[in-house]
Amino acid sequence: MLGALGSSGCKVLVVEDEFLVALQLEDILTDGGHTVIGTVADLASLANLSEAPEVAFVDLNLRDGPTGPEIARLLSERFDTRVIYATANPTQIGAPAPTCVGVLRKPFCDRNVLDAVTFATVEPGSLPRPAGLETPPPSVVGRAQV
Numbered sequence: 001m002l003g004a005l006g007s008s009g010c011k012v013l014v015v016e017d018e019f020l021v022a023l024q025l026e027d028i029l030t031d032g033g034h035t036v037i038g039t040v041a042d043l044a045s046l047a048n049l050s051e052a053p054e055v056a057f058v059d060l061n062l063r064d065g066p067t068g069p070e071i072a073r074l075l076s077e078r079f080d081t082r083v084i085y086a087t088a089n090p091t092q093i094g095a096p097a098p099t100c101v102g103v104l105r106k107p108f109c110d111r112n113v114l115d116a117v118t119f120a121t122v123e124p125g126s127l128p129r130p131a132g133l134e135t136p137p138p139s140v141v142g143r144a145q146v
Helices: 019-031 044-048 068-079 110-120
Strands: 011-015 035-040 055-058 082-087 100-105
Touching: 011 019, 011 068, 019 035, 019 110, 035 044, 044 068, 055 068, 055 110, 068 082, 082 110, 100 110
Parallel strands: 011 035, 011 055, 055 082, 082 100
Antiparallel strands: none
């Protein structure tokens, strides 16, 4: 699945409780040819997810508190979703999800978002890390791209 995606459109989940930030991400992603399958604003909302996302942009501090890292781990374990943390506070990640590919700092620009999705959906090592996508914290395991 990973290598087949490449830069073509993929299914993306937005994990964000700030309406305007979520809307901005959705617009960038759909304009870039991707399908946003939903927006999750808290841990309870994750239960309503009806299909597996290939990539998820995950904020850390959500409507119910700092549950973003837990949501990222659940997405990683259940669906093998590639996780991109979208946050202004990357030091709050703790142990990142096994499928974490990087951190996109807020505020972000369109190009950085789209480059991050492309990077997340190709075989590890086949593209250089985009300038706007920071390396995940060092405790990442699994198929993360470093």
